[in-house]
Amino acid sequence: MKTSVRAYAPASVANAVSGFDVLGFALEEPGDIVICKPSDIPGIKILPIAGAFSSLPHDPKLNTAGVAVQAFLNSKNISLGMELEIIKGVPIVGGMGSSASSAVAAVVAVNELFDLQLAPHELLPFVLESERVATGVPHADNAAPSLLGGFTLIHSLDPLDVVSLATPAAFTCALVHPHMHIKTRDAREILPKTIPMATATRQMGHIAGFVAGLYQEDFDLISRSFVDELAEPYRGQLIPGYAKVKAAALEQGAIGCGISGSGPSMFALCPDVDTANRAGKAMERVFLGENLESDLFISAISQQGARILE
Numbered sequence: 001m002k003t004s005v006r007a008y009a010p011a012s013v014a015n016a017v018s019g020f021d022v023l024g025f026a027l028e029e030p031g032d033i034v035i036c037k038p039s040d041i042p043g044i045k046i047l048p049i050a051g052a053f054s055s056l057p058h059d060p061k062l063n064t065a066g067v068a069v070q071a072f073l074n075s076k077n078i079s080l081g082m083e084l085e086i087i088k089g090v091p092i093v094g095g096m097g098s099s100a101s102s103a104v105a106a107v108v109a110v111n112e113l114f115d116l117q118l119a120p121h122e123l124l125p126f127v128l129e130s131e132r133v134a135t136g137v138p139h140a141d142n143a144a145p146s147l148l149g150g151f152t153l154i155h156s157l158d159p160l161d162v163v164s165l166a167t168p169a170a171f172t173c174a175l176v177h178p179h180m181h182i183k184t185r186d187a188r189e190i191l192p193k194t195i196p197m198a199t200a201t202r203q204m205g206h207i208a209g210f211v212a213g214l215y216q217e218d219f220d221l222i223s224r225s226f227v228d229e230l231a232e233p234y235r236g237q238l239i240p241g242y243a244k245v246k247a248a249a250l251e252q253g254a255i256g257c258g259i260s261g262s263g264p265s266m267f268a269l270c271p272d273v274d275t276a277n278r279a280g281k282a283m284e285r286v287f288l289g290e291n292l293e294s295d296l297f298i299s300a301i302s303q304q305g306a307r308i309l310e
């Protein structure tokens with residue numbers, strides 16, 4: 001067995017606007033690094049957390065990396081102790097899949113450490129266990145793209161059935177993370193429990209149009225399908241300047257713009273890097289007008305997802 005393994009897992013944009021809880025994509029960066037080492041002391045120990053966003057629980061029952069690794073070890077009847085060192089690059093409580101990315105990196109590292117050779121989609125259930133602890137609901141639209149890369153469709157949670165979709169190489173994402181927090185649990189709480197049939201029908205059209213657009217590389221169809229009638233009408237109200245941020249990105253040529261995951265981050269999907277730079281800066285200016293500082297991430301869509309770092 002190796003003495004130490006380092007793995008990287010990228011941030012992700014859940015929902016991707018048209019696919020509430022069923023669609024997401026992975027960014028190339030930012031991401032989290034987890035280094036795992038076997039230990040003679042039983043149980044999981046979370047070492048001091050490094051990186052820009054380190055205020056996370058060290059209790060392995062509350063830390064998503066700890067929960068996912070424990071679930072993984074239990075499933076394999078491995079009782080060896082484990083130390084996890086987390087270098088946190090993904091902003092927390094920001095709508096960028098932060099709870100998933102460290103859990104994904106951790107299980108990918110443990111898989112390599114014990115040479116268990118599970119395929120990425122086989123690691124997903126352990127990460128979902130940690131998402132359940134973090135948010136109360138085991139949604140997979142952050143964990144799956146972070147593990148697999150690209151655009152990912154959650155065809156079914158039970159039984160778990162995840163599909164990697166076509167991901168046009170030119171896509172560049174501008175993601176703006178305003179300095180405020182929205183907990184996923186709270187952002188789910190405000191959503192209606194039922195929706196009218198007509199709304200459901202329209203939303204099915206939007207996601208089908210979006211997926212068809214990915215395969216046809218039809219950016220105009222993707223743009224027309226960039227609509228969320230399920231969550232954004234409610235969640236948009238939690239984000240200062242939401243409509244103006246969206247308008248600013250579209251004015252700069254973004255294909256579409258919306259809330260990343262449960263927010264407050266917003267993203268613009270763009271046809272190239274220049275457009276993403278312009279859209280991102282315009283989005284930041286709007287947030288600044290709302291007295292919100294922000295971080296801007298310009299990233300390609302990760303085609304690879306989580307990986308071992310040599």
Ligand code: HSE
Pocket residue numbers: 014015020021022095096097139141142184187188231260261262
């Ligand atoms: N699909 C989830 C939600 C993602 O929108 O609540 C949370 O990051």
